[in-house]
Amino acid sequence: MTAGKVTVRLTVNGKAYSREVEPRYLLADFLRHELHLTGTHIGCEHGVCGACTVLIDGKTARSCLQFAVALDGAEVTTVEGIAGDGPLHPIQEAFHEAHALQCGYCTPGFLLTTVEFLRRNPTPTRAEIREALTNNMCRCTGYLNIIEAVENAARRLSGAGEVATERTR
Amino acid sequence: MNDREDFTLIGRTVLRREDSYLLRGLGQFLDDLPEPNGLIHIAFVPSPYARASILSIDASAALALPGVIAVLTGKDFEGDVKTFAPEIVIDGYREVRRPVVAVDRVNFVGESVAVVLAESPYVAQDALELVEVEYDPLPAVAGIEQSLAADAPVIHEKLGDNLLFKTRFETDGFEQHFAAADLVLEEEFRTGRVTGVMIEPRGCMACPDPVADNFTLWTTTQIPHIVRTAIADHLGMAESALRVAAPAVGGGFGTKAHVYPDELIVVALARRYRRAVKWVQDRREDLLTNIHAREHVLGIQVAVNRDGIIGAVRLDVRTNAGAYPNHPYSCTLEATAAVRMMPGPYKIRNYKYDVCSVATNTAPTGAYRGTGQPSAFLAIEGMMDRIGRKLGIDPAEVRRRNVVRPEEFPYVNVVGVRYDTGSYLPSLERGLEMIGYDAFRKAQPKDRMVDGKYRGIGICNYTEVSGTGAPGWRVRGFAKMPGFDSSRLVIEPDGRITVYVSQADAGQGHYTTFAQIAADRLGARWEDVNVIEGDTSKTPYGTGTFASRGSVVGGGTIIRCSEKVAVKVRRIASYMLDIDPERLVLTKGRVCDKDDPVKGLSLRDVAETAYSMNNLGLPQGEEHGLEATDYYDPPMVTMANGTHVAQVAVDPEDGRVEIERYAVVHDCGRVINPMIVAGQVHGATAQGIGEALMEEIVYDAEGQHLNANLLEYLLPTAMDVPDIDLAHIETPSIDTVAGIKGAAEGGVTGALPALANAVADALSGLGVNITRVPLRPSFILEQIRKARGQVPG
Numbered sequence: 001m002t003a004g005k006v007t008v009r010l011t012v013n014g015k016a017y018s019r020e021v022e023p024r025y026l027l028a029d030f031l032r033h034e035l036h037l038t039g040t041h042i043g044c045e046h047g048v049c050g051a052c053t054v055l056i057d058g059k060t061a062r063s064c065l066q067f068a069v070a071l072d073g074a075e076v077t078t079v080e081g082i083a084g085d086g087p088l089h090p091i092q093e094a095f096h097e098a099h100a101l102q103c104g105y106c107t108p109g110f111l112l113t114t115v116e117f118l119r120r121n122p123t124p125t126r127a128e129i130r131e132a133l134t135n136n137m138c139r140c141t142g143y144l145n146i147i148e149a150v151e152n153a154a155r156r157l158s159g160a161g162e163v164a165t166e167r168t169r
Numbered sequence: 170m171n172d173r174e175d176f177t178l179i180g181r182t183v184l185r186r187e188d189s190y191l192l193r194g195l196g197q198f199l200d201d202l203p204e205p206n207g208l209i210h211i212a213f214v215p216s217p218y219a220r221a222s223i224l225s226i227d228a229s230a231a232l233a234l235p236g237v238i239a240v241l242t243g244k245d246f247e248g249d250v251k252t253f254a255p256e257i258v259i260d261g262y263r264e265v266r267r268p269v270v271a272v273d274r275v276n277f278v279g280e281s282v283a284v285v286l287a288e289s290p291y292v293a294q295d296a297l298e299l300v301e302v303e304y305d306p307l308p309a310v311a312g313i314e315q316s317l318a319a320d321a322p323v324i325h326e327k328l329g330d331n332l333l334f335k336t337r338f339e340t341d342g343f344e345q346h347f348a349a350a351d352l353v354l355e356e357e358f359r360t361g362r363v364t365g366v367m368i369e370p371r372g373c374m375a376c377p378d379p380v381a382d383n384f385t386l387w388t389t390t391q392i393p394h395i396v397r398t399a400i401a402d403h404l405g406m407a408e409s410a411l412r413v414a415a416p417a418v419g420g421g422f423g424t425k426a427h428v429y430p431d432e433l434i435v436v437a438l439a440r441r442y443r444r445a446v447k448w449v450q451d452r453r454e455d456l457l458t459n460i461h462a463r464e465h466v467l468g469i470q471v472a473v474n475r476d477g478i479i480g481a482v483r484l485d486v487r488t489n490a491g492a493y494p495n496h497p498y499s500c501t502l503e504a505t506a507a508v509r510m511m512p513g514p515y516k517i518r519n520y521k522y523d524v525c526s527v528a529t530n531t532a533p534t535g536a537y538r539g540t541g542q543p544s545a546f547l548a549i550e551g552m553m554d555r556i557g558r559k560l561g562i563d564p565a566e567v568r569r570r571n572v573v574r575p576e577e578f579p580y581v582n583v584v585g586v587r588y589d590t591g592s593y594l595p596s597l598e599r600g601l602e603m604i605g606y607d608a609f610r611k612a613q614p615k616d617r618m619v620d621g622k623y624r625g626i627g628i629c630n631y632t633e634v635s636g637t638g639a640p641g642w643r644v645r646g647f648a649k650m651p652g653f654d655s656s657r658l659v660i661e662p663d664g665r666i667t668v669y670v671s672q673a674d675a676g677q678g679h680y681t682t683f684a685q686i687a688a689d690r691l692g693a694r695w696e697d698v699n700v701i702e703g704d705t706s707k708t709p710y711g712t713g714t715f716a717s718r719g720s721v722v723g724g725g726t727i728i729r730c731s732e733k734v735a736v737k738v739r740r741i742a743s744y745m746l747d748i749d750p751e752r753l754v755l756t757k758g759r760v761c762d763k764d765d766p767v768k769g770l771s772l773r774d775v776a777e778t779a780y781s782m783n784n785l786g787l788p789q790g791e792e793h794g795l796e797a798t799d800y801y802d803p804p805m806v807t808m809a810n811g812t813h814v815a816q817v818a819v820d821p822e823d824g825r826v827e828i829e830r831y832a833v834v835h836d837c838g839r840v841i842n843p844m845i846v847a848g849q850v851h852g853a854t855a856q857g858i859g860e861a862l863m864e865e866i867v868y869d870a871e872g873q874h875l876n877a878n879l880l881e882y883l884l885p886t887a888m889d890v891p892d893i894d895l896a897h898i899e900t901p902s903i904d905t906v907a908g909i910k911g912a913a914e915g916g917v918t919g920a921l922p923a924l925a926n927a928v929a930d931a932l933s934g935l936g937v938n939i940t941r942v943p944l945r946p947s948f949i950l951e952q953i954r955k956a957r958g959q960v961p962g
Binding site: 042079092097099106130147 | 187195291370677855879890
């Protein structure tokens with residue numbers, strides 16, 4: 001096929017990988033098809049929906065807009081790396097308890113956005129959470145339970161304990 | 170059996186079991202499935218023209234590219250795939266058939282003119298650009314008025330014009346009743362063209378079975394059984410030779426409740442090449458070619474008396490079918506939905522409608538969450554406010570005077586739809602109370618508030634058609650829509666339970682709620698119930714998951730099936746315990762004497778006898794096994810209801826609408842899992858907000874699609890959806906199993922008119938008349954300028 005494959009070395013979820021791919025190979029495809037980490041989902045391939053969000057060297061990025069080759073040597077975290085083989089991360093638990101996912105397709109992107117956001121802003125206001133979540137689109141939940149999940153996760157991670165919230169039901 | 174105690178799991182929030190793998194990124198969506206060896210990747214060459222003759226297709230450059238297997242055109246499919254059409258039997262319907270790949274003529278931008286087969290998706294994309302198609306562009310029509318114009322180009326020439334469907338209805342003595350009222354109010358409403366935009370686009374993969382001459386189609390569908398029937402029919406295959414399975418599906422919203430040409434093509438190619446064939450859609454293809462919806466023009470005339478009571482309604486609805494009928498609902502779905510559902514919660518006894526569906530050079534339209542209802546309620550709820558303004562009656566009071574009152578149920582509406590139960594008036598009153606309606610009306614200055622923004626409140630009372638059975642589909646001409654759903658429930662030898670359901674989840678939480686239902690009826694732990702669905706090889710036949718039917722029909726059949734199995738459990742336990750079966754109850758994983766629970770057995774004990782795993786043997790005449798199958802065809806429809814009340818602030822400087830307060834009262838009968846119902850309400854309301862304020866697919870007059878990307882087709886974000894004050898009223902159905910009604914669509918139906926009415930209320934002092942959605946800032950600014958006499962230019 002296309003000649004001239006290049007070697008790409010990435011550390012993904014703490015594990016080092018090396019693969020020969022075309023220079024135009026997208027990070028999302030690299031993760032999904034070369035490493036079989038299919039939790040990174042592709043929703044729009046033009047950087048709007050955020051389903052493919054991963055962390056590159058700790059910062060959120062659209063894996064559908066990045067060429068794998070340009071990231072040679074980088075550290076990438078995908079949804080599979082949030083909890084690894086262990087119990088769910090407090091953010092994942094908070095999503096579960098607040099019913100913050102329905103089809104679950106956009107969820108990996110929201111989780112990674114939340115990981116970075118709460119690291120940067122451990123005690124956010126509801127308005128700040130809403131603003132941070134505009135990074136990602138969800139078509140099932142109407143966002144309200146995601147906002148609640150991020151609020152709860154923030155409390156849990158900052159050690160403040162969870163304040164009982166009255167869910168709209 | 171139906172006493173309250175049996176509903177201990179029905180009605181309870183249980184956290185979802187599907188979350189554990191989805192949260193770890195382990196969900197198996199279509200593009201996540203392991204790929205078979207020798208997989209062929211396909212891509213479609215899209216038409217850049219809305220209407221054109223195809224003069225030639227030159228694939229030589231594409232074929233020269235290493236890794237390209239073939240390039241096929243429409244003619245290459247003529248031998249083995251029939252042209253595509255659903256079976257619709259209704260007066261006024263004219264059939265148009267669609268080739269799965271265009272032959273000689275293209276009729277909308279994005280229509281496939283050729284298929285590239287390649288060894289990798291990257292190569293397939295490269296090859297697309299090398300296929301040279303020569304077109305002769307023809308005049309095109311995009312809008313409804315253009316399509317109906319006397320000199321319009323005729324899209325399907327054999328028809329002679331662009332009218333694909335037309336029907337009418339009139340009650341006895343309509344004109345006299347219409348003339349008898351004190352005054353007539355008239356308006357024309359329009360809804361924008363929108364689409365589902367599931368975050369997972371569509372895709373499918375057909376795999377030959379290496380053993381027999383069989384195929385498996387993995388596809389992102391809400392209706393696997395209907396897909397199987399359609400493919401077998403159009404490809405001339407035995408249905409038994411085709412398995413259609415839905416993996417995890419990333420949102421559906423009706424968009425995935427259609428059969429698409431690509432699903433036929435991958436199976437046809439897998440059959441031809443004896444290799445697995447896969448196609449995954451990108452977002453541009455989603456917005457260009459997946460089913461679009463709405464785009465209704467609704468002319469409405471309401472004859473009303475001075476007391477605000479409606480005497481008669483005349484409705485004229487025109488819908489844009491797009492270039493071809495969709496499968497399986499054709500171009501009649503939105504048309505018949507809008508006119509049949511318009512009466513909603515109101516006592517309209519004199520009614521006349523005319524409705525048509527016209528062909529245009531745009532993508533085919535079809536089902537999307539709410540189907541017909543958001544448009545219909547935009548019209549009738551818009552008129553409620555106009556009646557109030559005209560007669561000086563509070564708009565909430567106009568609704569009170571016209572609504573079907575609690576003592577009037579069961580009520581049969583003017584087009585023959587039975588409303589068995591409902592809470593229309595209590596729901597309205599509750600919604601008004603939640604938003605502080607009276608206080609707002611007292612405080613609201615006629616003109617504007619101190620901060621320079623105009624404020625208004627909008628109300629929508631809606632009814633929500635749910636759980637449609639065969640009679641409901643037949644009356645609208647859907648000759649082959651099953652209507653029923655089915656289940657097979659097995660108590661396994663270890664006493665645990667498997668339930669196979671003919672539904673297909675796309676995020677609704679069936680794996681949890683259906684387990685709750687079966688467990689509830691069998692007195693088992695819900696954790697011990699495994700739910701299997703979305704696979705024609707595993708479940709009995711059924712209709713699928715759309716049109717708010719999952720809980721009513723899927724839930725209903727599971728309850729019936731559980732009760733059938735419970736009879737056998739009691740029979741065998743009676744034999745084992747020597748207790749009359751009538752005395753036995755199933756509770757807490759046991760079968761026991763209702764008055765003396767110590768006398769009992771575990772489900773496992775009974776299962777061991779049923780499966781001959783002990784020395785007890787079976788009673789005389791009893792068969793082995795512990796299972797049942799059930800087919801449940803619900804009534805014509807089951808009507809859920811609710812009320813949305815929105816308070817908005819409109820900024821006249823930038824035209825932005827801010828939703829300040831939002832109240833929803835929701836009644837879907839017996840609730841299975843309150844958390845999941847709230848999630849459905851939130852999600853549907855967000856989609857209604859999108860449709861009311863921002864979403865719209867735009868075609869220019871030549872049929873060019875102008876915004877096939879998510880930067881220009883705007884979806885609501887976390888900043889756009891306000892906090893929702895949500896209240897439930899639970900008025901069980903008396904027509905369905907366990908009183909369940911559907912819950913998935915009312916949010917859209919309620920939000921669209923509530924927001925349009927709120928903006929209209931806010932701007933009414935300026936003389937602005939809101940008659941269409943979406944209400945984007947530029948449109949609102951233009952209306953305000955017009956009203957102030959500042960029309961630019």
